[in-house]
Amino acid sequence: MNHFLVKSTAQALFRSSRNYHRNFSTAAIAQLSHQHGGGAYGSFHGQRMSTLPEKKDHQPEENKNENNNAAVSSYWGIARPKVLKEDGTEWPWNCFMPWESYNSDVSIDVTKHHVPKSSGDKFAFRSVKFLRVLSDLYFKERYGCHAMMLETIAAVPGMVGGMLLHLKSLRKFQHTGGWIKALLEEAENERMHLMTMVELVKPSWHERLLVITAQGVFFNAFFVFYILSPKTAHRFVGYLEEEAVISYTQYLNAIESGKVENVPAPAIAIDYWRLPKDATLKDVVTVIRADEAHHRDVNHFASDIHHQGKELKEAPAPVGYH
Ligand SMILES: [Fe+2]
């Protein structure tokens, strides 16, 4: 009797779980939309989200893999639930989901500058300015290439900071005020900038080699830097982001003056930033620049917290701040 009850319960649980997965695409998104009062997710429903390119060559890479090379799992429940767009077509990306896309706040002040005060601030500012001179000498007016290479570096600090805070949380049995998540979100956002830029600029072999070298050096240097002084490390990133804003402003000027062709926006950018279907490179650069301004403020804020003799966990992190 007991055996029968256990078996029946297990079967019922299994069936309900299967149904959950089958219905996720509609039920989960409807629930998310409801929970957010038609706000963040509501605007997703209202947008024209179908960005599947007409040309077969531009089909999202991840979708291609799924169709041609999909690995079949024998593990129960491991498959990603099917997610649909508002227009009924399948969500084409594995790297981000509809509820992670957002409307960029482009009203943010892109001219703001933190005046260096402490010796650490001055060190961070001068280091970034020195790196800027080197990168300007190398890239000159190759704006797309410059942006792409910048993103390969910009996506590192958030991951290093988030990882170190994660380890500190485990070590000290402490909460971190949401800063792990905020910094990892920044790293992911920067990586999405990169995934967008590589759709527009194809790196040459020597640029790929430069990225590998720069990553090896920068990751390790920033790791040590963050352990020694998170206060100065965040200030350094704040200044790095100020430079990113300047670089994207120059890129925008080049598009506006016709030096750079204002090509259609890549499909991944249209879905990630919920841009209109006819969005162009100018729209993409505008939203990326706004993201950089947000990163600038988050990192200067993190440094300011340390300057006040406090730990990051004492100030709630700006999670989901774009
Ligand atoms: Fe970026």
Ligand SMILES: [Fe+2]
């Ligand atoms: Fe950034």
